[in-house]
Amino acid sequence: MELFGQLAYGFELAITPQNLLFCFLGALIGTLVGVLPGLGPVATIAMLLPITFTLPPVAALIMLAGLYYGAQYGGSTTAILVNIPGESSSVVTCLDGHAMARKGRAGAALAIAALGSFFAGTVATFIIAIFSAPMVWIASTFQSPDYFGLMIFGLIAAVVLAQGSVVRSIVMVLVGLVLGLVGTDITTGQSRFTFGIPQLSEGISFVALAMGLFGVGEVISNLARTFGKPEVQPVTSLWPNREEARRATPAVLRGTAIGSLLGVLPGGGALIASFGAYVIEKKWSKRPQEFGNGAVEGVAAPEAANNAGAQTSFIPLLTLGLPSNAVMALMLAAMTIHGIVPGPKLMVERPDLFWAMIASMWIGNLMLVIINLPLIRLWVMLLNVPYRYLYLAILIFCCIGAYSVNNSTFDVMVMALFGVVGYLLPKIGCEPAPLILGVILAPHIEENFRRSLVVSRGSWWIFLERPVCAGFLLVSLLFMLAVLLPSIRKGREEAFRE
Amino acid sequence: MSSEEAPRLSAEIGRGWRGKTDLWAGVATILFAASALYISADYGLGRAGRIGAGYVPLVAGLLLLGLGGLLLLRAGRSREAVDTDIAWRPLLLVVGGIVTFALLLDRAGLIVAIIATVIVAGPAAYGNTILSLLMSGVILSAFSWSLFVYFLKISIPVWWF
Known part of the structure; x- marks a missing residue:
């Protein structure tokens, strides 16, 4: 039972008064920002990143x-009570959660969401603990071509599984790749796309870029909509009745399984997990007519599912160093700022960090239940703060956040520029999420591509000779063909329309 | 967000090819690709065993050029209409506010920068008055100072001296 020994070790490290405090603060502040409509987890984490700068790495990761x-769970509260999805993965929660609230079962919906998430989080914590060691073992046999193949596969899968047009998503990934190359090329020392600006020689600040695309862009489009005073459904009893509990239990089990699985996939994570789980519930239900009506x-x-997925998406990041979605890309950036390099070596070289973080995931989930249910009235109050005050606070926090990564006002300008881009991209039907993945993976893809060709003395066959790499590239190709075939494309569009 | 905008988008279907997202996305892609290719033209491709700094930009640029062309070709039979409704007031004021922050922070310090940013970006939302903005600015700068400077000890200039 080595697993339990390792988990116990993690808990020993994580349960210090200081770490518990930061875990609590993280969950509290995350919920606070998550409850506010119109700021998803990416913007929330980017905005609050500077809070963790002065902490020791373990505490910082636990807080993140x-x-x-x-942020994830706060979005559900808003979805249930006001019918505004705090972020994209709680869009489906709006459907039945808000319908339940209208029927006077808001408390029950919130409790089911919180307890279901907690259960899913507990299972997902164990899944990460169990599967990390074999994943690390597999990853340790990988060489440059394999990493190259894996990253290409990751990007393609992320594009295929994401919402919206495949062609435009690939465009976004490639634009991200180019933006990710900005700065000094490590191998040749040549400056690329820097326009002679010294601040660009170390590349575009990832945090500023993410905050611009997701935070500032969102603020502008929220301001463009006229907000009425949100109609918040009253919360009465917090306990589900017997019938609700009986129906929720198997659904939570199914959701946990689907979410854990979809979370590991590149491009997966909370969003696709929640959509997938909803579609399957509706299909298999004996009462499909009730869906949408509470x-x-x-x-x-x-x-x-979204909580399980949010958590298992850490597996590729922690074991392979591969971020599978925009939130993980930001986590990777945050870890780099703290001098931690995720990947197969992390578990071997910094077992303290690795296991403490896994333990803290469970603690974080427990905190959420503790924070959310008793404090629900506080969140309701928060929902009544007018947006015309909120967005000013969001902007100021974004500005300070962008500045404090490198102590650079240039980065604040970069954020402003990408704010404009983030506002305009959805207008032409482009999603910013794949772009973020391209930016963060660009240097790694180029480096592994380069190294592979050095090893093979310039022969492209190396990508097909290594079975792992060839396998990844083959699957990527099949994925691409699959989405380009009209019949499957239709099925995919239908799945997202649900 | 996309689910809310869906009905408005579908209402605009049939406006002719000029209003198609694919057209605008295609044009933007080609412009981006062309400038990337132009800028990276002299970065050097290297040899097969030692690829140069220009290799990956070239590949990405060419792929983008092709995909941009594909989007343009597709625009004729695409059904998705572009959302031409640009909220200039929030866009300009919010961006203006951020730029104000960037320009003032090193020169005048955090407190002044925050108050100025709030005053510039404030009129983006209806209902904000100069008095309410001044109040917001003072409260936000006091809060930011206590959180970031006093409590978290992040190095950031507070005043101009």
């Missing part, structure tokens, strides 16, 4: 994980 789950399963399964 808390922030992430908090079906308990329609809250329980997606909420469990």
